[in-house]
Amino acid sequence: xxxxxxxxxxxxxxxxxxxxxxxxxxxxxxxxxxxxxxxxxxxxxxxxxxxxxxxxxxxxxxxxxxxxxxxxxxxxxxxxxxxxxxxxxxxxxxxxxxxxxxxxxxxxxxxxxxxxxxxxxxxxxxxxxxxxxxxxxxxxxxxxxxxxxxxxxxxxxxxxxxxxxxxxxxxxxxxxxxxxxxxxxxxxxxxxxxxxxxxxxxxxxxxxxxxxxxxxxxxxxxxxxxxxxxxxxxxxxxx
Ligand SMILES: [Zn+2]
Numbered sequence: 001x002x003x004x005x006x007x008x009x010x011x012x013x014x015x016x017x018x019x020x021x022x023x024x025x026x027x028x029x030x031x032x033x034x035x036x037x038x039x040x041x042x043x044x045x046x047x048x049x050x051x052x053x054x055x056x057x058x059x060x061x062x063x064x065x066x067x068x069x070x071x072x073x074x075x076x077x078x079x080x081x082x083x084x085x086x087x088x089x090x091x092x093x094x095x096x097x098x099x100x101x102x103x104x105x106x107x108x109x110x111x112x113x114x115x116x117x118x119x120x121x122x123x124x125x126x127x128x129x130x131x132x133x134x135x136x137x138x139x140x141x142x143x144x145x146x147x148x149x150x151x152x153x154x155x156x157x158x159x160x161x162x163x164x165x166x167x168x169x170x171x172x173x174x175x176x177x178x179x180x181x182x183x184x185x186x187x188x189x190x191x192x193x194x195x196x197x198x199x200x201x202x203x204x205x206x207x208x209x210x211x212x213x214x215x216x217x218x219x220x221x222x223x224x225x226x227x228x229x230x231x232x233x234x235x236x237x238x239x
Contacts, residue, residue, distance in 0.1 A: 058150030072115035093179035177207035
């Protein structure tokens with residue numbers, strides 16, 4: 001778990017059942033991709049090299065988020081007057097990721113009980129007594145059913161704060177930043193130490209509403225690695 005304090009004392013918190021030793025990626029820069037996603041890419045690559053193509057494809061496709069993301073947005077927990085703005089913030093965050101994904105993954109809104117990714121706005125969000133801007137608990141899994149039969153899924157529960165710790169309404173762009181940050185975790189990105197990154201700290205006075213070039217590059221590189229594995233396996237299978 002990694003907490004990033006912002007200048008205004010709000011933290012975007014990531015909660016997940018994984019170790020979080022800070023790690024370094026290519027060129028010794030902090031890796032913007034989650035350890036879990038790197039691990040899945042390694043598993044896919046190893047499986048491919050040993051001719052275990054279906055397993056390799058299952059893992060690389062899981063990295064790519066195979067299929068739609070079924071999401072729901074719930075604003076019942078916040079005052080009426082703020083609901084439209086919170087909703088618009090969630091939509092803007094989703095649009096930002098759709099664009100980063102070049103439309104390769106569809107975000108489809110469904111009712112909460114059918115959703116894989118649930119986005120909930122609350123007036124406040126706390127973790128162990130500390131005010132935080134939001135958090136996501138997510139799971140990305142590949143199931144091996146035997147006989148070369150694999151399925152995968154992604155589920156996430158996202159909680160987002162609609163009011164500042166002093167009781168003011170969160171500015172809309174701050175909600176966009178928080179929502180986009182938590183969706184970024186669901187898609188495989190890791191916290192960034194850099195101000196100006198979506199995956200970086202939230203500063204209420206200057207929230208970030210688009211991905212930095214660095215983030216976009218890291219995200220697309222990881223996806224392109226997965227695409228190459230899937231492609232190579234599909235070709236190898238037909239030989
Ligand atoms: Zn985070």
